[in-house]
Amino acid sequence: MHGHSFSLHQQNLSLPIHTQHKTSKISILKTKPLGNNRAITDYLQSRAITLDTAKGYCKEIYYSIGGKSFLIGSSGKINGS
Numbered sequence: 001m002h003g004h005s006f007s008l009h010q011q012n013l014s015l016p017i018h019t020q021h022k023t024s025k026i027s028i029l030k031t032k033p034l035g036n037n038r039a040i041t042d043y044l045q046s047r048a049i050t051l052d053t054a055k056g057y058c059k060e061i062y063y064s065i066g067g068k069s070f071l072i073g074s075s076g077k078i079n080g081s
Contacts, residue, residue: 029062029069036060040073 034055035041044054058073 025066027064029064031062032060034058034060034073037071037073040071043073 034044035051037060040060041051044051054073061072061074063070063072
């Protein structure tokens, strides 16, 4: 999982897709529901967390910093819930 990170700590993430933070130059490229990235799915399985359970709390966020792309699994409020 080199280059990927995942956290199950509660966060309140409300960035729309393609939002850019001006001071750090972070660009949110896209978000997807869990299950699209094998590294995150494998991580959840290694922690004995079912994909169905995690889907209620997490999503995949694809972003870039300085032209380099990254992926993070984010927990927090999803779709305003």
